[in-house]
Amino acid sequence: MHAHDVLGRVVLITGKEEFLGARVVSDVKEAVRSHDAEAEFSEAAAGELTLATLGELAAPSLFSSVRCVVVRGLEELPEESVAGLLDYAAAPAEDVALVLVHGGGQRGSGVLAKLRKQPTVTEQKSGEVKPWEMPDFAVAEAKRRGARLDKSAAQVLAEAVGNDLRSLSAAVDQLANDFPDQRLDEAKVRQYFGGRAEVKNYEIADAILAGQRERALGELRWALEAGTSEVYILSAVAAQTRTLANHVGGNRDQSMPAWRARNLGKQASGWSADGLGRALQEIARADADLKGAASDAAYTLERLVLTVASLRGRR
Numbered sequence: 001m002h003a004h005d006v007l008g009r010v011v012l013i014t015g016k017e018e019f020l021g022a023r024v025v026s027d028v029k030e031a032v033r034s035h036d037a038e039a040e041f042s043e044a045a046a047g048e049l050t051l052a053t054l055g056e057l058a059a060p061s062l063f064s065s066v067r068c069v070v071v072r073g074l075e076e077l078p079e080e081s082v083a084g085l086l087d088y089a090a091a092p093a094e095d096v097a098l099v100l101v102h103g104g105g106q107r108g109s110g111v112l113a114k115l116r117k118q119p120t121v122t123e124q125k126s127g128e129v130k131p132w133e134m135p136d137f138a139v140a141e142a143k144r145r146g147a148r149l150d151k152s153a154a155q156v157l158a159e160a161v162g163n164d165l166r167s168l169s170a171a172v173d174q175l176a177n178d179f180p181d182q183r184l185d186e187a188k189v190r191q192y193f194g195g196r197a198e199v200k201n202y203e204i205a206d207a208i209l210a211g212q213r214e215r216a217l218g219e220l221r222w223a224l225e226a227g228t229s230e231v232y233i234l235s236a237v238a239a240q241t242r243t244l245a246n247h248v249g250g251n252r253d254q255s256m257p258a259w260r261a262r263n264l265g266k267q268a269s270g271w272s273a274d275g276l277g278r279a280l281q282e283i284a285r286a287d288a289d290l291k292g293a294a295s296d297a298a299y300t301l302e303r304l305v306l307t308v309a310s311l312r313g314r315r
Contacts, residue, residue, distance in 0.1 A: 007095060139154045208304075210312070286303070
């Protein structure tokens with residue numbers, strides 16, 4: 001994605017897959033930042049958007065005329081603001097990248113239909129990826145990184161990792177980084193993600209969230225000894241914790257399998273919103289440590305296991 005693809009245009013993101021939508025937002029921001037290192041970035045909730053506030057968000061400042069504005073929850077846009085948004089979309093400011101994020105569903109479909117007719121609007125769909133589409137997703141992820149992942153290897157990888165896009169993407173990223181300019185075949189995938197089938201990173205996360213510190217530490221140490229990426233493990237823990245936090249907060253995925261919903265219900269009984277908030281802070285701390293090339297990545301993850309597991313049951 002380049003600056004000319006987003007500046008003076010509107011990027012419309014539609015669909016329920018949060019990971020894909022968030023990545024498009026990140027790509028737009030990176031394109032703007034590459035064009036102008038001093039560009040300004042702002043966000044707003046569509047439910048609070050008026051023509052006046054949109055004008056303020058898009059207006060140049062004393063520091064930079066180049067701006068990136070992200071409006072989330074487009075389905076919540078007030079009726080009285082629809083005309084103003086459509087007028088802006090018809091003639092966007094040339095130094096502004098406007099990103100509109102719609103969370104999927106029928107609400108706000110009339111606005112979507114009108115936006116899609118505008119030549120200045122580019123739609124990026126973030127539809128849900130079905131379980132049987134995971135291998136194709138993994139192949140596409142590898143191509144995105146300039147790597148080649150065999151279809152058979154992608155199938156093995158998807159079976160090992162599961163159906164979490166964030167974790168699958170992290171796994172492909174790890175392979176592409178560790179085997180640059182090499183074909184990613186089954187042997188390489190099994191080297192990193194094979195072995196004891198029952199020990200998967202999401203199970204490490206489940207053990208942590210269940211407060212089972214010894215089990216979580218045991219599985220963590222096995223995974224690290226097997227050569228699993230620390231970043232990949234942390235990604236799974238972060239994804240599971242966010243899912244639980246959404247469940248506790250009432251933002252529940254109705255398409256979730258019944259068995260998964262039951263497991264979440266059991267986990268949720270031991271967590272408070274405050275405890276989960278602190279858990280997410282600890283995960284962010286661990287993420288910063290790993291990205292900062294922590295001297296002992298295993299210690300970082302073991303500390304995370306002990307800290308987060310101890311938060312369960314606290315009020």
